[in-house]
Amino acid sequence: MLVLTEQTPNPDALKFIPELAPGARLTEGATYALARSGFDAARSTLAAALFGLAGVERVFVAPGFVTVTRAAAGPPWSALRYAVIAAIAEHLASGAPAIADDSPPVEDAGQDPIEEEIRQVLGLHVRPGVARDGGDVLFERFDADTGVLWIRMQGACGGCPSSRLTLKSGIEQIVRRYVPEVARVEEIGGAPAPAGASRLRRWIEGFGGRGAGARPVFTHGGREIPRRPERTP
Numbered sequence: 001m002l003v004l005t006e007q008t009p010n011p012d013a014l015k016f017i018p019e020l021a022p023g024a025r026l027t028e029g030a031t032y033a034l035a036r037s038g039f040d041a042a043r044s045t046l047a048a049a050l051f052g053l054a055g056v057e058r059v060f061v062a063p064g065f066v067t068v069t070r071a072a073a074g075p076p077w078s079a080l081r082y083a084v085i086a087a088i089a090e091h092l093a094s095g096a097p098a099i100a101d102d103s104p105p106v107e108d109a110g111q112d113p114i115e116e117e118i119r120q121v122l123g124l125h126v127r128p129g130v131a132r133d134g135g136d137v138l139f140e141r142f143d144a145d146t147g148v149l150w151i152r153m154q155g156a157c158g159g160c161p162s163s164r165l166t167l168k169s170g171i172e173q174i175v176r177r178y179v180p181e182v183a184r185v186e187e188i189g190g191a192p193a194p195a196g197a198s199r200l201r202r203w204i205e206g207f208g209g210r211g212a213g214a215r216p217v218f219t220h221g222g223r224e225i226p227r228r229p230e231r232t233p
Contacts, residue, residue: 147183
């Protein structure tokens with residue numbers, strides 16, 4: 001079983017990409033963030049095998065990859081990388097599911113149109129790029145009174161030194177461009193602003209040169225979501 005590795009903006013996290021059969025996925029579309037603390041081994045035999053390795057702190061399972069975050073004081077990646085590859089390959093060879101109770105994500109049919117528009121912006125313009133760096137961004141809630149959108153960053157993004165910079169310099173700008181009702185974006189459990197940039201930030205900043213025209217058309221339940229007037233200064 002071939003398992004490739006990729007660097008992420010988080011120096012303590014590596015992205016592991018297994019060679020899966022055509023059409024096969026690790027999950028049915030959902031993503032799962034698992035931590036060593038309080039972990040239930042029955043939920044994921046894959047994560048249980050990885051947590052059996054000294055120094056593995058968090059495991060993030062997505063449809064096409066696994067991101068493993070090591071403890072900062074644990075073994076370096078030079079000592080841990082191949083043990084993680086072996087554990088992932090052995091698990092996949094066993095045929096066991098990556099997540100025991102995995103099921104496709106279910107959308108709330110009663111979502112507010114603004115929340116639906118936010119989710120679509122995240123899905124189209126944010127999550128694909130974040131996934132390339134071994135992470136994910138999940139919608140948590142939107143406060144219409146204050147205009148604050150709360151998100152949760154997972155995988156390599158969780159605890160990353162650059163996550164605050166990515167949030168403010170990238171994700172917030174993208175969401176506000178398409179959904180003017182959003183005044184700012186905040187991360188649940190977010191870290192302080194870092195000193196430098198990351199390649200994830202450079203990817204998101206690169207988006208600024210694309211699609212700067214009219215707002216896109218979003219749909220909900222097969223119907224177009226009506227546009228609202230753009231915010232004026």
